[in-house]
Amino acid sequence: MTPLYPLKFKPQAKATVWGGSKLRTLFNKPFPANEKIGESWELSAVQRNLSVVTNGFLKGNTIEELTEVYMGELVGEKNYERFGIEFPVLVKLIDAAETLSVQVHPDDETARIRHNAYGKTEMWHILQADKGAGLYIGFNRTLTAAEFYSRIQNNTLLETLNFVNVQPGDTFFISPGTIHAIGKGIVLAEIQQTSDITYRVYDWGREHHPATARAMHVDQAIDIIDYAKKTETKTDYATLPNEPVQLAASPYFITSLVAINRPLARNLSGNDSFVIYVCIGGEAAIQYGPHSETITKGETLLVPASIADFTLLPAPEAKLLETCL
Numbered sequence: 001m002t003p004l005y006p007l008k009f010k011p012q013a014k015a016t017v018w019g020g021s022k023l024r025t026l027f028n029k030p031f032p033a034n035e036k037i038g039e040s041w042e043l044s045a046v047q048r049n050l051s052v053v054t055n056g057f058l059k060g061n062t063i064e065e066l067t068e069v070y071m072g073e074l075v076g077e078k079n080y081e082r083f084g085i086e087f088p089v090l091v092k093l094i095d096a097a098e099t100l101s102v103q104v105h106p107d108d109e110t111a112r113i114r115h116n117a118y119g120k121t122e123m124w125h126i127l128q129a130d131k132g133a134g135l136y137i138g139f140n141r142t143l144t145a146a147e148f149y150s151r152i153q154n155n156t157l158l159e160t161l162n163f164v165n166v167q168p169g170d171t172f173f174i175s176p177g178t179i180h181a182i183g184k185g186i187v188l189a190e191i192q193q194t195s196d197i198t199y200r201v202y203d204w205g206r207e208h209h210p211a212t213a214r215a216m217h218v219d220q221a222i223d224i225i226d227y228a229k230k231t232e233t234k235t236d237y238a239t240l241p242n243e244p245v246q247l248a249a250s251p252y253f254i255t256s257l258v259a260i261n262r263p264l265a266r267n268l269s270g271n272d273s274f275v276i277y278v279c280i281g282g283e284a285a286i287q288y289g290p291h292s293e294t295i296t297k298g299e300t301l302l303v304p305a306s307i308a309d310f311t312l313l314p315a316p317e318a319k320l321l322e323t324c325l
Contacts, residue, residue, distance in 0.1 A: 002057060004073055004304040006286050006293040009051035009063070011093075011300075014039035017212045020097025022187050026128065027093065027298025039094050042300035043276060045087035045194045055293070063087045076272040076305040079325055088118075088325060089253050091276060091300055092190040093127075096182045101214070102136060102157065102202040104221050107176035111197055114220070119176045122192035123248040123255060125321060126170040127280055130185030134165040137172060137180050138230020145222050152218055157202050162230045171235040171247045171257075177226040189278055191323055193252045199224075244322060258320040260284070260312055269308035273324040277301045281319035287311045295320075 013023075013031040019038025023029045031037045043063065044051045050062040058066065067087055072080045079088060105120035112118075124135070140162045143151075151157040161179070164172075166186065174180055179201070182188065199217035206212035237245050237257070242264055244256040258264065259281075268275060277286070279295045286293050286303060288310040295301045295318075303310065312318070 001070075004070060004306050005056055005291065006288070006307065007053050007058065007066075007302040007304070008055045008293075008299065009043055009302070010054050012041040012044065012049060012051070013037045014041060017206060017214075018096055018098035018100050018184075020095045022095040022097070022128065023093055023298075026187060029298065036097065037095065038097075039092050042091040042093060042278065043087070043302060044090050046090060046196050049196075070304070070306075073306040074304045075274050076325070078272050079274070079305075086194060088194055089276060089323060090192050090194045091278060091323070092192070093298070094182065094186075094188050094190055096184055096186045096188075099184045099204055100182045101200040101204070101206075102161070102179060102181045103198050103200045104179050104225050105174075105176050105195070105199070106197055106224050110176075110224055111195065115197055117197060118193050118195045120193050120195040120197055121176055121250055121252045122174045122190055123253070124172045124174065124182070125189045125191075125247065125255075125257075125280070126166045126168050126186060127189060128168060128187040129166050132165065133185035134163050134183045135172065135180065135186070135233075136161045136163055136183065137174070137233045138162045138178055139227065140229065142229045143227040145225070145227065148225065148227065149218070149222060152201060162233070164233055169239070171237065172233055173235060173248050173250070175226070177224050178230070179225055189280060189321055191248070191253050191255050191321070247321075253323050253325055255321055255323045258312065258322050259318075260314045260320075261317045262314065264312045265310075266312060267309045268324065271308070271324055272305060274305050275303040276323040277303065278321040278323075279318060280321060282317045283315040284318035284320065285313040285315065287313055
């Protein structure tokens with residue numbers, strides 16, 4: 001079988017009522033200028049949204065087809081045993097020109113029982129933020145389910161939400177059950193489980209207008225929400241040049257920030273895992289043996305588990321999100 005190589009995929013544009021144009025202007029995405037694009041699905045195994053390879057001899061194949069053929073060579077033996085042909089991580093770039101709905105995601109057990117799917121654990125890394133922009137994460141005081149439901153009915157839920165101002169580089173880990181919303185004026189990278197299950201509970205009045213109305217899921221959400229007060233939400237880390245710095249570690253993904261201005265050798269043979277790179281600044285090449293593949297700002301690259309020894313070459317600097325499992 002022909003050896004695997006670092007893979008690029010066609011970004012999938014998702015038009016939304018809250019989207020904007022920054023994914024096109026900041027990252028040169030080939031998206032329609034006349035549409036509000038809220039999300040670019042960079043790497044996805046969600047059914048009906050399977051990512052398609054754009055480089056090399058595997059061009060035109062979906063991520064599911066690759067996993068089915070290459071199995072552990074692509075994702076790692078332990079990951080293939082755990083997830084089968086469903087690639088376990090979903091990578092998005094998000095442009096919130098307007099605030100997203102207030103929402104919550106189920107955990108694995110709830111998602112399995114209700115939807116025969118995985119739950120949604122996710123993390124956000126802020127790439128750009130307008131002055132005063134922020135996130136809603138959790139509650140500013142402990143609530144009960146009864147009070148939550150009452151505040152939904154009388155339109156006072158926002159008084160209870162915890163608002164956090166953000167700036168580029170801030171990172172947040174969002175557990176299932178945490179109420180949240182991305183505020184307007186933010187562009188971020190999202191790393192999450194392969195899941196598309198969202199329970200919306202409030203949509204800033206858009207739910208009451210036919211042109212923008214989307215389904216609400218208060219009855220499904222009410223018994224999975226964590227009603228405890230949320231104070232510490234931002235990941236505490238310090239950027240170290242030319243050294244990976246861990247941003248998030250969970251059973252679903254491990255993500256680090258890699259900021260480099262010189263070559264960085266990566267030997268991940270002990271991981272038994274794929275590696276995903278999202279370039280959030282500059283440009284770099286992944287050199288493996290006599291071969292290399294370039295990644296520029298806004299691009300995502302999947303390094304198969306079979307390529308565990310490689311070097312990151314900045315040109316002349318690069319900032320990458322590195323995700324494995």
